[in-house]
Amino acid sequence: MRSEVQWRLCWENELQLSDHVELCEFFRKTYGPTGEFNAKPFEGSRSWAGARPELRAIAYDSGGVAAHMGLLRRFIKVGEVDQLVAELGLYGVRPDLEGLGIAHSIHVMLPVLQELGVPFAFGTVRHALRKHVERFARYGLLTVMSGVQVRFTLPEARLDKPPIRIDDPLVIVLPVKRSISDWPTGSIIDRNGPEL
Template sequence: MTTWEIVREADLGRDDHAALSALLRVSCSRPPAVRTSWFGSRPEVRVVAREDGEVVAHAGVLRRFVQVTEHGAPLEVLVGNVGLLTVHPDHRGRGLGRELGDRLCKLLSGLSVPFGLVLCDPGIVGYYRSLGWHRLPEVDVRYLDFEQRDPFRVVSERCASTMVLPVRVPLSAWPTAERLELAGSQV
């Protein structure tokens, strides 16, 4: 039987982080460092699924302001930045991903953010679309690159898989973005 929980970061202990880290190592295309259950910015809250004590699904959320450049003018937009969304490879194909996504959307609503934001691999855009997310036109994204062991290196790349979820406001309230700037790296 699958049990689900919403866990605040401060409520996680070392064993929890070890279990989350083990899941991320086997299921993410870009796994975090061995001792952490995140890379870049640490999530504020997580959706976690367990079966027989083993973590089998996970998503992290961090509320943050992103700077959106629209017509050359910077705007600050509050988002629930989503990352590290995964289901253990041995547990895929059973509906856990859909349940995880549904619970994630409810969590975002409970966090009172106007939008969810995720930068995802192009291969999973359809998954997010099925949950009500919208793909933005290709946009320049700037963030700090903690993965290269140089936290001062700023990466700027064209991203064709930037997704926004209207949570508390309509999609039409999202600015026409030419560029997104994240304060830290992606969750």
């Protein structure tokens, strides 16, 4: 039987060292089974993988951190258009709580997105999560796009890797203050920085 979760919305500067350490452990356990490389960024007390979020939605239960979603406001370039978004990412849910999911995380974030006044929330997920996000998209809250390349920088400049990476993920757009018909068209999105 699952215990009830309590969501906490907190700005990055409200987190204590103990929060970062607990989140690191959560991300290593959550991302580790998807590949050793995926857990590697969460060493020591680092609780982010690429860009550091400015706001986090963290679910807790009797077992500790149950789920997490980060938010970062930024301008991305969609085709030729600079677009303000609240990027959602750094998403994870403890394996024993499957079903808590992205839908709950987004619902917790919705009031904050409204307050921030951003026109859209934006995020990317692996193709393996297609069925998961499309279930949520059926309710008309978000749009899932494929066939759009996303270009971003690595979190650190390295001598052994190119500084830019291009992926072909599923792109998720959530209209907040504008209609989805106002989303710019383009076959490539530039994050102009590391992914969240």
